[in-house]
Amino acid sequence: MWAVTINGVISYAYDMTGDGIPDVYDSDGDGTYDAWDLDSDGTIDERDVDNDGVVDLHDNDFNGVFDELEQ
Ligand SMILES: [Ca+2]
Ligand SMILES: [Ca+2]
Ligand SMILES: [Ca+2]
Ligand SMILES: [Ca+2]
Numbered sequence: 001m002w003a004v005t006i007n008g009v010i011s012y013a014y015d016m017t018g019d020g021i022p023d024v025y026d027s028d029g030d031g032t033y034d035a036w037d038l039d040s041d042g043t044i045d046e047r048d049v050d051n052d053g054v055v056d057l058h059d060n061d062f063n064g065v066f067d068e069l070e071q
Contacts, residue, residue, distance in 0.1 A: 011035070038062075 004013045004022060012029060013022030021042060025035035034048040036055075043064050049056040057066040 001012060001014050002022070003010050004025070005011070009027055011025045011027040014024045014026075014033075015021060016023040017040060019040060021037070021040045023037050023040055024033045025037075025044065026032060027034055028051065030051065032051065032053070034051055035044045036046040037043060038045040039062055041062070043059075043062075045059040045062060046055045047057040047066070048054060057068050059066050061067065
């Protein structure tokens with residue numbers, strides 16, 4: 001576990017696959033994961049914005065933009 005900065009906010013990061021690249025993040029430090037890097041490219045692909053345990057934003061095509069925010 002280590003700390004990374006995402007969008008100017010310090011987040012706790014965890015390397016679940018052991019490849020040295022953080023895969024899941026706890027951005028608010030409440031002990032629950034709220035962001036996931038599904039393909040381990042260093043860019044977050046899914047995020048739970050309101051911390052209800054349900055993912056709200058998805059980047060299904062891995063283009064770096066959450067699909068819900070794409071126009
Ligand atoms: Ca959290
Ligand atoms: Ca990714
Ligand atoms: Ca949610
Ligand atoms: Ca996308």
